[in-house]
Amino acid sequence: MERVAPLRLAEKWDNVGLLLESPVQKQGRKVLLTIDLTSAVLAESLSKDASIIVTYHPTIFQGLKSITLSNPLQNSLLQCAAQGISVYSPHTALDSVWGGINDWLAEGLMAGKEDGQIRSLAGDKLNATSGESEGGEGRLVTLNNAIGIDVLEKRVKAYLQLSQIQVGYPQGLSRLLPVRTIAICAGSGGPMLGGQDADVYLTGEMQHHEVLAAVAAGKYVILCGHTNTERGYLPILAAKLRKELLGEEYKNQGVEEVEIFVSQKDCHPLEFV
Known part of the structure; x- marks a missing residue:
């Protein structure tokens, strides 16, 4: 382990x-x-x-x-x-490690492995001996081509095998805004995702005021249920x-x-x- x-x-x-x-x-x-x-x-x-x-x-x-x-x-x-x-x-160690839970989530948002890039949200964590990156907090997916939020919603539900998800739409803006960047955190991601420069925040759950702040800032929010993201x-x-x-x-x-x-x-x- x-x-x-x-x-x-x-x-x-x-x-x-x-x-x-x-x-x-x-x-x-x-x-x-x-x-x-x-x-x-x-x-x-x-x-x-x-x-x-x-x-x-x-x-x-x-x-x-x-x-x-x-x-x-x-x-x-x-x-x-x-x-x-x-x-x-293993909890958050399994979230942060390359090839861990957050990478698994990120891969499900792309049409294929070559459809975009994945990086950590808060900087890489380096091995003290080798100096190589072992992982990092959260993930940011940058798609090669922007898609509609409806396409992303279908991908999330299919990948996580869910019939329903919760979605918050940006206040005062069209629901047709294109989506290219998605900030991800498995489980409860409100504290990590808040303030991130991304079109969409995707996590299991967020507190009410965190969702309000996100949609007011022009972000989509997708909540899948805490353990459904894990x-x-x-x-x-x-x-x-x-x-x-x-x-x-x-x-x-x-x-x-x-x-x-x-x-x-x-x-x-x-x-x-």
Whole structure:
């Protein structure tokens, strides 16, 4: 996981890495990938006899004064510890790394790989040893040719497999304004996207006043639902992790027996009704 998404790329406010190390050692080697560690995902991990859960969102953000069964999230952690399941979270490290979640989102907005350019929004993060860029915060997509907002809306819904999205249109301006630049942030992108020089802000969710400020500034806003901008990356993460575990470093260590599953119970907590 450190090679897939180096923890040094995570935001300072974040809490990433190994969050729970179970003292119980299991015989099997099964990894479950999920966006959130919910009770349904926990039950699934138990049924699959997983020994590690890689949950994109951290199950622990701040210091805990107690850990009790009465708290649903803490209950899940206690059960994980008792059942021999450790918990790891990459979160914003996986957002920032090249080839991570934000790049995956960006690629879905273009007609093809040669349809535009992708760069980080807030400058590249360099490897201290090699000096090479490892990633950066957010992404800015610059299309080779401008498109209508209706075309972009269709691309987003098709790529994320959504029947509905929320769109804010620039106040006092025509809805036919061409779109060429799109600022992207997976999850909750209001603080990062605000003030960016782009035609469109695309993220999972933004606060009400952030949306008002954006449309007043002449920006389109596309909101897809927080975890809908993240979940589709899990199969890619599974492939990357599987490739790492089958590398030369782990030969003759039994790692070839590792099974990696993408959770089938993980889902967005809200529905349209």
